[in-house]
Amino acid sequence: MSGSPNTRLLRKALLYVLLGAAALAILFPLLYALTVSFMTPDEAARFPPKFIPSGLYLDNYRTVLERLPIPRYILNSFIVSGCVMLAQLVTASLAAYAFAVREFRGRTTLFIIFLSTLMIPWEVTVIPNYQTILQWGWKDTYIGLIAPFVATGFGTFLLRQFFLTIPKELHDAATLDGCGSLRYLLTIVIPLSRPALGTLGVYSFLQTWNQYLWPLLVTDSKNMRTSQIGIAFLRTEESISYNLIMAGVVLVLVPTIALLIIGQRQLIRGLTAGSVKG
Amino acid sequence: MATEQASVSVPHARGSSRLREWQATLVSLLYLLPSLVAFSVFVFYPVVKSLWISLHADNPFGGTSDIYVGLDQYKNALSSPDYRNALKVTILYTLYTVPIGLLIALTLAVMANLRLRAISIFRVAFAITIGVSVAAGAVIFALLYNPSTGVLNYFLTRLGLPSVQWLTHTNTALWAIAIGTIWLGLGFNFTILLSGLQGIPEELYESARIDGAGGGRMFFNVTLPLLSPTLFFVSVISVIAAFQSFAQIDVLTKGGPAGSTNVVVYSIYRDAFFNFHSAYASAQAVILFIILLILTGIQFKSLEGRVFYQ
Incomplete structure (x- = not known):
């Protein structure tokens, strides 16, 4: 930046105004949902719309929690997302380790097969998968929600890229010291790869948390619904007013937004690390 | 040897x-x-099974049948005005969401990559929609678009503009969903692009500065070429995501009004799980898959030359 101190200051102020305006525009839908969730039914239905509620009207939260088992929905989402995340971390670490560190016949072919799964959209797989889950009696169960997603081509690719950045000499030295290949993975590769594992963890957790069509198809009972389905049904099924719906939306959003705020720096760092070596 | x-x-x-x-x-x-x-x-078994189903007749009592019909389901789909409309809507929707979404995310990422005090607060704000699920985001947009008490129409009227029948008019419904989708995708696109920007070595900017390059030239000669692999990645992911959008349509319009938001994925869902035409739906899915493959191929071909790898 050049120019006199005054123009530099002006430029900086202008940048902050731009940043602030962009942040406000992006946050507006969320902030508005939050304020509506504290409005009385009367306030929420008013036009011109109110932006600030007259007080913290907590009845919305009470009512919506009475009408729907929202904590149960959130718990279901946590169980399913947590299990998918753990499973993906395990399967992807094992596969990425084989692709990045080990040498074996057919490695390239198998790697291409793994990558090809990224190209296949779920529209093509959803009907047979639904039939499989029905046949195995997994409808309306956690395992039915989890099983189709335990492996990940994207995650394997991401971790492989990171594992490749670990110096090969480390592997040679460890092997000379008599370190077995699984022990090398567990004691050297995994601890060194925390940023990449963190990125994959956050990514797969959020991805599963956001799932909509699959839980819509394989859950029937109210108690097995995930939070996304619960929140969509809140709008389409029950004819209730927006202040209540937004209370439900806020309850469902809190865990993931908190996770994002905590994990964002990690996410960026992990992605940067993953993209350094191609 | x-x-x-x-x-x-x-x-x-x-x-x-x-x-x-x-x-x-x-x-x-x-x-x-x-x-x-x-x-x-x-993944692999279902792909083969989908192909198999699509070459057979529908079972009128639900499930699938083993009467081989060749490519009839594909012919039916491609000659059906509804399916053609769904393809058109899907392509329009992709054109509405991807370029605008990328441009906004890139602008935000460049701004958030500046060295300013408290910049991390803005970074969290710009990334926030990663934490917003599509279903919850769509429900919030239903509130914003509400015809009687909606805030967006209130803003428009305050600006002296006519109010819009966002979700209930065939001309605007697809745009309304596209706007919500752009917002929902911003956080992810922004985060990936920001991490790409942070991967650009500082020395390159310094040497450009020594060569006397200004902000604009620096952006076009240093930032964009070095960011091109990331931009390419985000654009491919965004096109794939646009082709698979489902929740926002299910929540906001259910494919209406008059099929104006009936993207192929929604049409597949209706045919497979409500009308019990699994075979017909599978054929639609395979056609969509082929289109997606061709589009990704074109993206690779046309951008490949322009992507700059370090």
Whole structure:
């Protein structure tokens, strides 16, 4: 930046105004949902719309929690997302380790097969998968929600890229010291790869948390619904007013937004690390 | 050839190295086994099965039948005005969401990459929609678009503009969903692009500055070329995501009004799980898959030359 101190200051102020305006525009839908969730039914239905509620009207939260088992929905989402995340971390670490560190016949072919799964959209797989889950009696169960997603081509690719950045000499030295290949993975590769594992963890957790069509198809009972389905049904099924719906939306959003705020720096760092070596 | 020669001089070593090689392959396959099993059951088998279903007749009592009909389902789909409309809507929707979404995310990422005090607060704000699920985001947009008390129409009227029948008019419904989708995708696109920007070595900017490059030239000559692999990645992911959008349409319009938001994925869902035309739906899915493959291929071909790898 050049120019006199005054123009530099002006430029900086202008940048902050731009940043602030962009942040406000992006946050507006969320902030508005939050304020509506504290409005009385009367306030929420008013036009011109109110932006600030007259007080913290907590009845919305009470009512919506009475009408729907929202904590149960959130718990279901946590169980399913947590299990998918753990499973993906395990399967992807094992596969990425084989692709990045080990040498074996057919490695390239198998790697291409793994990558090809990224190209296949779920529209093509959803009907047979639904039939499989029905046949195995997994409808309306956690395992039915989890099983189709335990492996990940994207995650394997991401971790492989990171594992490749670990110096090969480390592997040679460890092997000379008599370190077995699984022990090398567990004691050297995994601890060194925390940023990449963190990125994959956050990514797969959020991805599963956001799932909509699959839980819509394989859950029937109210108690097995995930939070996304619960929140969509809140709008389409029950004819209730927006202040209540937004209370439900806020309850469902809190865990993931908190996770994002905590994990964002990690996410960026992990992605940067993953993209350094191609 | 080299091993052949070695084996002549040391015949013993050949056998044991081969054995070791097989052993290494076997152990490696064990590492791949969990993923391979899961992919086989839930990705590869379903793809083959979908192709099989799409070549057979529908079972009027639900499920699938084994009456072979060749490409009839595909012919039906391609000649059906509804399916053609769905394809058109899907392509329009992709054109509405991807370029605008990328442009906004890139602008935000460039701004958030500046060295300013408290910049991390803005970074969290710009990334926030990663934490917003599509279903919850769509429900919030239903509130914003509400015809009677909606805030967006209130803003428009305050600006002296006519109010819009966002979700209830055939001209605007697809745009309304596209706007919500752009907002929902911003956080992810922004985060990836920001991490790409942070991967650009500082020295390159410094040497450009020494060469007397200004902000604009620096952006077009240093930032954009070095960011091109990331931009390329985000654009491919965004196109794939646009082709698979479902929740926002289910929540906001259910494909209406008059099919104006009936993207192919929604049409597949209706045909497979409500009308019990699994075979017809599978054919639609396979056609969509082929289109997606061609589009990704075109993206690779046309951008490949322009993407700059360090």
